[in-house]
Amino acid sequence: MLENHLGRKVRQFTLQWHLTHACDLHCAHCYDRSKVAVIRLPEAIEILDRYDAFCEARGVQRSIILSGGNPLFYPWFFELYEEIARRGIHLAILGNPVSKRELQRIVDIQKPRYFQVSLEGLQAHNDVIRGEGFYDRVLAFLPLLREFGIRAPVMTTLTDENMEQIIPLGRLLQGKADRLTFNRLSQTGEGSQLGVPARELYGNFLVDYMVAREELPVLGMKDNLFNILNHGLGRELTGGCTGFGCGAAFNFIAILPDGEALACRKFPSPIGNVRHDSFAEIYDSPEAERYRRNSIACDDCAIRKDCGGCMAVVAGHGRDPFVDRDPHCFMYD
Numbered sequence: 001m002l003e004n005h006l007g008r009k010v011r012q013f014t015l016q017w018h019l020t021h022a023c024d025l026h027c028a029h030c031y032d033r034s035k036v037a038v039i040r041l042p043e044a045i046e047i048l049d050r051y052d053a054f055c056e057a058r059g060v061q062r063s064i065i066l067s068g069g070n071p072l073f074y075p076w077f078f079e080l081y082e083e084i085a086r087r088g089i090h091l092a093i094l095g096n097p098v099s100k101r102e103l104q105r106i107v108d109i110q111k112p113r114y115f116q117v118s119l120e121g122l123q124a125h126n127d128v129i130r131g132e133g134f135y136d137r138v139l140a141f142l143p144l145l146r147e148f149g150i151r152a153p154v155m156t157t158l159t160d161e162n163m164e165q166i167i168p169l170g171r172l173l174q175g176k177a178d179r180l181t182f183n184r185l186s187q188t189g190e191g192s193q194l195g196v197p198a199r200e201l202y203g204n205f206l207v208d209y210m211v212a213r214e215e216l217p218v219l220g221m222k223d224n225l226f227n228i229l230n231h232g233l234g235r236e237l238t239g240g241c242t243g244f245g246c247g248a249a250f251n252f253i254a255i256l257p258d259g260e261a262l263a264c265r266k267f268p269s270p271i272g273n274v275r276h277d278s279f280a281e282i283y284d285s286p287e288a289e290r291y292r293r294n295s296i297a298c299d300d301c302a303i304r305k306d307c308g309g310c311m312a313v314v315a316g317h318g319r320d321p322f323v324d325r326d327p328h329c330f331m332y333d
Contacts, residue, residue, distance in 0.1 A: 014063040014252035019074035028129045029191040036258040041076040054279035067094035085110035097141035114151035121165035156182040160195040170219045181220035186266040187316035203330045224307040237306040246308035249288040263291035266312035297325040
């Protein structure tokens with residue numbers, strides 16, 4: 001079992017494994033389009049061995065989410081997928097729509113717990129951000145996931161340009177997707193060219209979103225700041241971004257194609273490299289502990305254990321994620 005300085009304990013440790021930066025899209029908010037050599041299959045299996053040993057030693061369940069780029073562009077995707085499945089590890093995919101033949105090949109190995117795809121708003125805006133025709137590709141792919149009995153969540157990156165489209169998108173996806181959630185844009189990488197809403201506008205949007213959920217259960221509450229409203233209404237707090245508020249370097253880490261480990265994929269947050277560091281060395285490092293510690297600005301907050309804001313958004317605003325408050329936080333306004 002893993003425990004942070006707040007006394008929160010987790011029984012599952014997740015790797016979000018970005019196998020490759022290669023992709024069939026050129027999204028306007030992409031965090032990283034650098035060209036790096038990927039880890040070859042034998043070394044990837046050695047990394048799995050070390051991950052298994054770490055989870056056994058710490059008494060936590062294993063969970064791997066394969067992503068990219070487009071994870072299916074990894075040269076040994078199906079071989080690695082089969083090896084992970086053979087080990088009985090919880091397995092999911094974050095990617096772009098695939099063909100029925102490719103999906104059948106995945107299911108023949110093991111049905112993923114879910115296959116998450118992304119939309120960035122309604123059709124016109126989405127296709128500006130992700131490329132012409134992508135909106136239709138996703139809407140055609142969702143029924144295919146249903147046909148195979150695979151959970152189909154949809155993710156959106158929230159900006160100042162698409163915020164007002166998210167609830168209408170939820171209406172469109174009701175009955176088609178299992179869940180629609182959003183992450184606020186972290187203004188890093190190519191995302192630095194896009195904008196985020198002002199704090200007051202964002203707070204008003206969260207209120208409208210929570211009201212809309214009463215008729216649109218497809219709308220999920222992933223952002224930690226929903227708990228400000230829950231707290232004010234005397235409702236039970238949600239798990240936020242990772243089930244434990246900000247879970248950076250706590251119940252998950254991200255791995256890049258070259259093995260670099262990050263506390264959170266949404267912003268530069270290096271904590272080691274799985275090619276030459278053990279998972280224990282990475283997890284127990286001062287760098288990882290610093291990210292788990294989060295911002296000192298949240299120390300005395302009543303909902304600290306279930307929130308912590310978003311460190312990636314703080315960093316994207318050019319502020320210090322270890323010192324400064326989430327710029328959209330309205331807890332004590």
